[in-house]
Amino acid sequence: MTRVRNIAVIGAGPSGLAAAKYLLAEDAFERIEIFEQRSKVGGVWNHHGKSVEDQLSMSIPHAQLDPKIPLEKPIWHAVNDAEERLEAIFLSPLYSGMETNIPKLLMQYSDQPFPPDEQLFPRSQIVLDYIEKYAEDIRSRIQFKNQVQEVVLDDPERSTWAVTWKNLQSGLTRTDRYDAVVVAAGKFDVPYLPYIEGIVTWNETYPGIISHSKYYDTPDPFHNKKVVIVGSAASAFDIGSQIAKVCRAPLLSSQRSESYFSFGPETDRVVCEVIAEFLSPTTHQRGIRFADGRIEEEIDAILFCTGYFYSYPFLSSLRPPVVGDGSRTLNVYQQMFYIDHPTMVFTILPQKIIPFPLAENQASVFARVWSGRLSLPSNTEMRVWEESFIAKNGSGRSFHLLRFPLDVDYHNFLYDWAASAMPKLGLASEGNGKMGSRWGEKERWMRYHFPEIKKKFLNKEEKRHSIRSLEELGFDFDEARAGWDALMAASISGSR
Secondary structure, eight states: OOOOOEEEEEOOSHHHHHHHHHHHHTTOOSEEEEEESSSSSSGGGOOOOOOGGGGTTOOSSBOSOOTTOOOOOOEEEEOOSTTOOEEEEOOOSOOTTOBOSSOHHHHSBTTBOOOTTSOSSOBHHHHHHHHHHHTGGGGGGEEETEEEEEEEEEETTTTEEEEEEEETTTOOEEEEEESEEEEOOOSOSSBOBOOOBTHHHHHHHSTTSEEEGGGOOOSGGGTTOOEEEEOOSHHHHHHHHHHHTTSSSSEEEEOSSOOTTOOSOOSSEEEEOOEEEEOOTTTSSSOEEETTSOEEOSOOEEEEOOOBOOOOGGGTTOSSOSBSSSSSBSSEETTTEETTOTTEEESOOOBSSOHHHHHHHHHHHHHHHHHTSSOOOOHHHHHHHHHHHHHHHOSSGGGGBOOTTHHHHHHHHHHHHHHTSOOOTTSTTTTTOOOOOOOOHHHHHHHHHHHHHHHHHHHTGGGGGGOOSSGGGTOOHHHHHHHHHHHHHHHHHHHO
């Protein structure tokens, strides 16, 4: 790998900001530029109300990605201030009233705690404020309202890149060369909506009934309606809890597996199996059949909380490709490095992880690789890693799925990898440089229990806003430590 001097970071969301900070901390690069298509930092944490028109372009079904899908266009919003600015808005999966599903002690960056008086599971606006504070010292490096249009391999021998971006306000485009690229563009742009028998005819007959969680904002449109919510992840649980308060009882919850946040029978919904068929409009009135044969008719709304594709339209020229059908990224090492040219990295590809601190640990690794303080294995060895990971975890959507404790193990693996770097005179921590976090038993305990913690938090209803700590919900690590140590010992013993 040739010396890296100039770096482009695509995205000023939580992981792009962390990337820039750790790259700067290496004190080894001449130019670090951040391109952000929005008018603000924060990425998807910028929430704006949604309208019916927002979902008109949604494909139903949308079960396979076209890697050359067009780039998303901004929605221009006039800011009513003295400067009469125009703000570039891109649709976010956030919704009104959203709170995090991760407790603040786990979610926060290693060097910036959440406000101590903020509730245990912060509200989305607080998270955005938190990110804006985190970005203060690097804001001058961010080029706002600039959308990266294309990234092309410029020199295969040197693994350098030609990055073309467009100023969304002026319409002008520009291309510049960089030695390395951080793709921190997120993974919540293109909704995944599975193909199910009969869905096309059903949707044509009953337009507007089927939707995706990306287009959900408030439960108001579901008032007194018969609703089916599809999915078992955090968004399905949380959105379902909102809708269940206003829809015609009970909410029908279609799940392939038990919800991660489920602890016993739900009182506000009926759990059903997966939808096997959308029944013909000629024989049934807005009817669907579940896998166990159960039939429900007069359905007023079906909301799919089924996740998103991995989509990077600006990388469609890469060979070998980074994206195929969109179920996962291709040709990546350790969930991060583009194998053929590891001067390109991707942040926060894994699912079921804690993103902010993981972004730090990933950045601490690739910053050290590019500064020359860490080395990567050969391309052949990296390819063998990918093939072995596929053999163990699958080649589809499960490739990036790191369920506990895999997420904690990966988090600590990255920390240890960065800590093994050759020291450099003048860097922080006696030459070791800026480090993220290594999770101990308390963090592992919190990670294991946080679905249960969130459940108890929600059960407090309005009183939850005054809850600041785990102990207020009855979760005390010191008291639970003996039992936790025994559980972990049994788990380790059972895995041998």
